[in-house]
Amino acid sequence: MITRLRRPFGTIFVAVVGLALTTMLTAFLESAVGVPDASIVYLLPVVAVGMAYGSWPAVGTALGSFLIYDFFFVQPLYTFSITAPEEWLDLLLFLVVAIAIGRLSALQMQRRKEAELRTTESQAMFGMSREIATAGTALEAAPRLAERLARQAQMSRVWIGLGAMAGDERIVASNVPGQPRPSVASRWLLHATSAEGQPNWVRIHDQGAGRARERAAQGRERSAHQREREEMETMFRVPILAGTETIGSIWAARAVGDPFPGRSHTRLLAAAADQLGQSVVRDRLAAEATEAEVARQSDALKSALLDSVSHDLRTPLAAIRAAAGNLMDPDVTLSHDEARAAARSIDLEALRLSRLVRNMLDLSRIEGGALHPSLELYDLADLVAPVVERLTPTLGLGAVEVAIDDALPPVRVDALFVDQIVTNLLENAARHASGRGIRISAVAVASDAVELVVEDGGAGVPVAALPRIFDRFYRVPRRQGSREGGGSGVGLAVVRGLAEAMGGYADARPSKLGGLAVEVRLPVESEAEPAAES
Secondary structure, three states, X not given: OHHHHHHHHHHHHHHHHHHHHHHHHHHHHHHHHOOOOOHXXXXXXXXXXXXXXXXXXXXXXXXXXHHHHHHHHOOOOOOOOOOOHHHHHHHHHHHHHHHHHHHHHHHHHHHHHHHHHHHHHHHHHHHHHHHHHHOOOHHHHHHHHHHHHHHHOOOOEEEEEEOOOHHHOEEEEEOOOOOOOOOOOEEEEEEOOOOOOOOEEEEEEOOOHHHHHHHHHHHHHOOHXXXXXXXXXXXXXXXXXXXXXXXXXXXXXXXXXXOOOOHHHHHHHHHHHHHHHXXXXXXXXXXXXXXXXXXXXXXXXXXXXXXXXXXXXXXXHHHHHHHHHHHHOOOOOOOHHHHHHHHHHHHHHHHHHHHHHHHHHHHHHHHOOOOOOOXXXXXXXXXXXXXXHHHHHHHOOOOEEEEEOOOOOOEEEOHHHHHHHHHHHHHHHHHHHOOXXXXXXXXXXXXXXXXXEEEEOOOOOOHHHHHHOOOOOOXXXXXXXXXXXXXXXXXXXXXHHHHHHOOOEEEEEEOOOOOEEEEEEEEEOOOHHHHHHO
């Protein structure tokens, strides 16, 4: 109220001072300098008042200039009566010109202020859009948005709450952290746009019983200073909408004596609520899309797991049951060699099941990040040879060519991991080689790595399928007329996971033998470490 009263008195004071100074200057020009008609000087305060305070103060100043000049400088002096008709014409023309110049000055100044206001408003809206666009979610952008609104909308406090009802909102951001949301009986609500296309403030009163209980509960917690501060503030609420659904509010506070939010500040608050609502909706849609994608991938993984495991379990279980049934059937007479062959078949199929279960467990450990390799220095040939010797009779590998140079530097690996890698690669090669040769080689490819290569002479893998053969549960499409087993799609995924756990890598390429070559890069002992130890 005090600010509203100060503005008219300030306008009157400036106009009176300007007219007084102009009167003295006019008197000096006409009496001392000898200017016959210095009335044009009175246009100066008219222009000044018009540019500073607007059109109507300029019109009032023009009327005052007309009367003062008539009273002090037009014959007869010190009266408002005029005897000469030409004096009437001069004064009336002066009044018209003064009013026109005052109006034009005020309009020009108003346009300049509006242009500056529009520029500031555009910069503020661009800043809000950038804050929301660069943040990961709406909740991350909310604190910076509250600070920006408090500064650019000239509010003492701004906070953002999410919730369907105003009384049940959860405060997610505030430019004054730690301050509780005030509970007031009346506030200004930004309503839908009016007929002129501008947002409309509507004063509402909330005196319901539930609200009263809430205010009473909050009143016990708030200090006397906080309650006194709330009574001296005017509250504004801007709903955050998602279509027709209310998802929250932007709350703002101004001191009681401060001016009411103008069109610029109102548009700024409305734009912030609109952009924040759209950001919340985008976050919801993104979360729903993520959940749907996770569910889809989970279903696909379950289907692939069931398809892979069921196929690989049925075959060995059927063989075990058939061999065990022949051994138990009293009507079937088996020779000693036939009985041993049946027992060997049971053992081999059980070993196959064991390898399948072990790969599944290893894959789950890889996916869960539970691999913790125990790295030590080993001679790579000493790790590969026992695996080849163990698997040759069980897999029917026949002759396996091993070409590992004894001069290779020792590798820093986990022996159990390397054993599993070589086992899976040899099983994969035996499945596809069909007796056409398997070769294991190793070369130093850099100062810090050795590359172990297991290749076979089978039918190979299509080039288009090479990037995917290390994916879990991926099985290469079977070639037309081929009888090669497709595998479970787990072994090579375990190979890459174990290699990466030791700081290495696994890749695949066509083999010079005609089939598939799998390259496993393993780290070696660096030259600096032995020197440091010595």
